[in-house]
Amino acid sequence: MKVSNARAQMRKGVLELCVLRVLSKGEAYASDVLATLQDADLIVVEGTLYALLTRMKNAGLLAYRWEESKSGPPRKYYELTPAGAEFLSALDAEWTRFVRAVDALPSFEAPES
Amino acid sequence: MKVSNARAQMRKGVLELCVLRVLSKGEAYASDVLATLQDADLIVVEGTLYALLTRMKNAGLLAYRWEESKSGPPRKYYELTPAGAEFLSALDAEWTRFVRAVDALPSFEAPES
DNA sequence: GTTAGGTACTTTGCAAAACATAGTACCTAA
């Protein structure tokens, strides 16, 4: 149990929300999403993100179209489906409630002696 | 992918923080911790909590003592060790930074058309 | 005292999800 691992652990289960939020700003392909998350200090590895995008596409939350690239193979540009937008809205609400619930627990202070 | 599962997913990775926070208020045994978390709408099942308490004890974050009960078998009363208190302090800081990072991502709004 | 029921803790098997890493395919340019 290392503090260095804490953020990675916390991110579990919230990654979906993060990806949906990024895509709510408009379509993007995997590297775009990855860069945005990493800029926000929400480290995620390539393999995880691709797997998540595929899962969400299969769940009907995302759709993609192929687009040619000028410097490499074609890219999958993802965007929210109506179901995805609805799901994001619900997740946002859950996130808010969740943060409140955790913050309602006692914050750190020295144990009573 | 169901909204009903969202909170459970989010809780992953933050459970450690929650348990440490509860114990920072003083020693408690499993059922105490469970009840506190459930009161806070942070649902967790018995098996998960016992496993987590054991993991954290083995990691040196918690210690316990046996105490007789008037109505059943003896209980393990857990409390933070100095290492646990230090770890909690670090996790608290990580939690704050994490929430800021997620909230810095765009919140929901209709995708630009 | 022996049995029934409740409480507390343990064990085992399973599933979901992220990680690590390697692999395939496409494109440009030397």
Added chain:
DNA sequence: TTAGGTACTATGTTTTGCAAAGTACCTAAC
């Protein structure tokens, strides 16, 4: 035509929570 970069895919492992069954202890009813 080959080297290197970019984009996506596939595979196996680990972590961690869940589900459910199991063990053990204690009280109380009979």
